[in-house]
Amino acid sequence: MPHLMKRALSLFALAAALVSPFATANDVISADQVVATASTPKVTTWKDVPTQTISAGGVDFAYRELGQQNGGTPVVFLAHLAAVLDNWDPRIIDGIAAKHHVLTFDNRGIGASTGEPASTIEQMADDAISFIKAKGFTQVDLFGFSMGGMVAQDIVLKDPQLVRKMVLTGTAPRGGKHISAPWLTFYDMMRGFFTGQDAKQFLFFTRTPNGIEAGKAFLARLKERTEDRDKEIAVSAFLAQLKALSAWEAEPPADLSVVTQPVLIANGESDRMVASENSPDMAKRFPNSQLILYPDAGHGGIFQFHTDFVPSALAFLAQ
16 A cells, blocks of 8 residues: 555656646656655745735734744734834744744734824734734733834733733833934934935944944845735834824823733843833833843844844743
């Protein structure tokens, strides 16, 4: 029986190769190769994971999902200002997805998601909750970077039972200090334009030799995915998000002492976009928190020190 199955596989492979309009003699594969391919599952990474959509709250959310085989509590990533799916660092996503079920999504009206862009953090939190529940999850871990960290804080206050743990990076509490001032963002965008560089080189990283090299490496990683890339953010959506950040900074502080979930806070020591002083302030206000500050690093400290941060985040999530 085994030899008959092997012969059948050989004939199937030969037939498939012959009918293909692109087939050549070198395309004919053996049954051994077919069996080997079938028994070796393909490892999906951030570079090649497909983009999907799901409808929730009148919005078709574009999202990517990987690490489902790991089971456990899903980790939902919440994006930064002006970010689409392709702005996540593959080393962070793949690093967490090696041990966890991971999801990222485009906010309403951002990238490939439909709808009008949200202009408040509260609206973004409501949308995130809708997305999470549409996926059928009853509890998740939240990973928020910059603006996404603000969204995570609002989610845990709105629906505490939905959240098991939070990782908050490069972010600030409601009413925090020096949060993504529009003038700074536009200034660094102009610096990037006139020097032929990506603005994130200035916004996310220090201007020291280490910071400059880390920025170049980070930007190169963002280009590793070459197919099925996301749409860039529209100017109107970017302005709506800036409005949301300004409102978050102007609002009265929230009572974070009611948050009982474990929280990991991380940032660089020299964050220009969201002042680094906000990180130790949050660490004091969350009753169950851990704090990591990276030296000679800015807003993108977790990207610059991804080889240290990913193991720290995995250890925190495993506790």
